[in-house]
Amino acid sequence: MTALIKAEFRKLFSLRSTYLVLLFAFLIEVLFAFYISGWRASEAARVDPGYLASQVFSAVNLLGLFAAIVGVLSITHEYRYNTIMYTLTSSSSRTRVVLAKFITISVFAVGFGLVFGWLSPLLAWTGMQMHGIHTVAQQLDVWNLTWRAIFGGWGVAMFASIFAMLARVQVAAIAAIFLIPGTIEPLLGLLLKQNQVYLPYSSLNIVLNTGSGSTPISLTTAVLVSLGYIIGGWVIAWALFLRRDAN
Amino acid sequence: MIEAQNLIKKYRKKTAVDDVSFIVETGKVTGFLGPNGAGKSTTMRLMLGLDAGSGTTTFDGKSLHTYATPSEIVGILLEAKAFHPTRSARQHLRILADAGGITHSRVDEVLDIVGLSEVAKKKPGKFSLGMSQRLGIAAAILGKPKYLMLDEPANGLDPEGIAWLRQFIKDYADEGNAVFVSSHLLSEMSQMADNVVVIGKGKLIVSTSITDLISGSANSSVFVRTSKDSHLQKLLAQRKLNFEKQDGGFNITSVKTDEIGKLAFEAGIPVLELAKHQVSLEEAFLELTADSEEYQTKGKAKK
Numbered sequence: 001m002t003a004l005i006k007a008e009f010r011k012l013f014s015l016r017s018t019y020l021v022l023l024f025a026f027l028i029e030v031l032f033a034f035y036i037s038g039w040r041a042s043e044a045a046r047v048d049p050g051y052l053a054s055q056v057f058s059a060v061n062l063l064g065l066f067a068a069i070v071g072v073l074s075i076t077h078e079y080r081y082n083t084i085m086y087t088l089t090s091s092s093s094r095t096r097v098v099l100a101k102f103i104t105i106s107v108f109a110v111g112f113g114l115v116f117g118w119l120s121p122l123l124a125w126t127g128m129q130m131h132g133i134h135t136v137a138q139q140l141d142v143w144n145l146t147w148r149a150i151f152g153g154w155g156v157a158m159f160a161s162i163f164a165m166l167a168r169v170q171v172a173a174i175a176a177i178f179l180i181p182g183t184i185e186p187l188l189g190l191l192l193k194q195n196q197v198y199l200p201y202s203s204l205n206i207v208l209n210t211g212s213g214s215t216p217i218s219l220t221t222a223v224l225v226s227l228g229y230i231i232g233g234w235v236i237a238w239a240l241f242l243r244r245d246a247n
Numbered sequence: 248m249i250e251a252q253n254l255i256k257k258y259r260k261k262t263a264v265d266d267v268s269f270i271v272e273t274g275k276v277t278g279f280l281g282p283n284g285a286g287k288s289t290t291m292r293l294m295l296g297l298d299a300g301s302g303t304t305t306f307d308g309k310s311l312h313t314y315a316t317p318s319e320i321v322g323i324l325l326e327a328k329a330f331h332p333t334r335s336a337r338q339h340l341r342i343l344a345d346a347g348g349i350t351h352s353r354v355d356e357v358l359d360i361v362g363l364s365e366v367a368k369k370k371p372g373k374f375s376l377g378m379s380q381r382l383g384i385a386a387a388i389l390g391k392p393k394y395l396m397l398d399e400p401a402n403g404l405d406p407e408g409i410a411w412l413r414q415f416i417k418d419y420a421d422e423g424n425a426v427f428v429s430s431h432l433l434s435e436m437s438q439m440a441d442n443v444v445v446i447g448k449g450k451l452i453v454s455t456s457i458t459d460l461i462s463g464s465a466n467s468s469v470f471v472r473t474s475k476d477s478h479l480q481k482l483l484a485q486r487k488l489n490f491e492k493q494d495g496g497f498n499i500t501s502v503k504t505d506e507i508g509k510l511a512f513e514a515g516i517p518v519l520e521l522a523k524h525q526v527s528l529e530e531a532f533l534e535l536t537a538d539s540e541e542y543q544t545k546g547k548a549k550k
Contacts, residue, residue: 003345003346003347003348004346006345006346007342007343007345007346010338010341010342010345011334011342014334014335014338014341014342015331015333015334016333017333077331081328081329081330081331081332082326082328082329083329083330083331085292085295085297085323085325085326085329086323086329086343086346086386087346088295088296088297089295089296089297089311089317089318089321089323090317090318090343090346090347091317091346092312092313092314092315092316092317093312243299244299245292245297245298245299246292246297246298247297247298
């Protein structure tokens, strides 16, 4: 199992695309957090004690997509370039292959959520300082912000990985990570109304919600709903992975 | 020994592999032949558990996936371009080494064996088909497996590469391993394979040794010339042998030279010429698969 995980990490970090995605995510973070939220911080921001805390969730909301893309690529490249046949004949069990991929993408996504989540308030604060903007004392509930950033980044990457495992086609999986949260869920929301919060991305958004107003479901419920989709999705993906032809 | 039993693969209405069973013996090269679309690649994928189907394949009596490190049991080359085009050749092999619990020093060793050491850091996306095949062979032998399964490994190789591959495969089998190799280059196959498995339209046609395949061909014959034509003709007719008069002698099918020589000697018929006409593997193959061509051409190629 350790050998498979090691191989998965090598796959992930021996590709230019992983570094390009990380670089692109970093540049966007600099643009939004440092420049827009920091350097050009609004008057309202200066008096908001939760301003820097909100930057954590904004970053994960915005950049989670990049973790999702890395998750998609790490799975669909295997099928696109047919390396899946080597992966499967190197292992004594397909279940272990699925588990190794799940663990690798999870570790990457957790690291991604943690680093990019916390880099955002740091960059915003630096931007403000460099432009001579001073805010009121900020409230940073470190543990609360940290676990929610990690869960948010991980959740987005997990949804994407499930699509990739099910579709196995890169274009289809990438289309899914854009269309489902951006089009399909809002459309379904028209039918489901307040029950829309039980949809995958909507429930995950509640975990990353910084609004001071009340949410339709509690944070715990949102986490459980998201986890339900992730666990259910992976179980289906695993069951299909065991039975399908490897191509 | 690899033992494939009752392999079946169906795609909706079409049966791609239809109850195929055969054995790949240790210490020998077994050629896997069949026309285009016969189901060779699908059979190999079924044997490795890559495709879902029915039937069993055992490697030394056990299923591949019961071994803790399958890459030490079987090495595969099913597709030349099975690598990420922007990941270096060395990294590609290191990933396989990691997954199979193989040391990285072995990666450099196999790169050296296949002659790719100089391009180890290059991206294989720009490799020629021949270089890609070499990388595939390097991947196959990485775990020093007892069995090699190679699907068209000679495709794209230059003459030097083909000669190297032929010798490599023969040597690998001589070391007590088994090589199961498919190829359309029948002349190559006849030079390196000990046994052959022939399939057509998903069905097993024959699984035998190359020698038996060729000598058993209906087109194999014995030519005999004598000064006593009428005596010999009468004798052959009495023995109900298939023969025809040709070039001042007799062409007799489905018989061995020894038998004809002995027959003529016992009958006191002087033999002026006795020669065996053995068909090539290609002729034997075409004869066997005449009714199994999935994609037949309309015109006949000139010989």
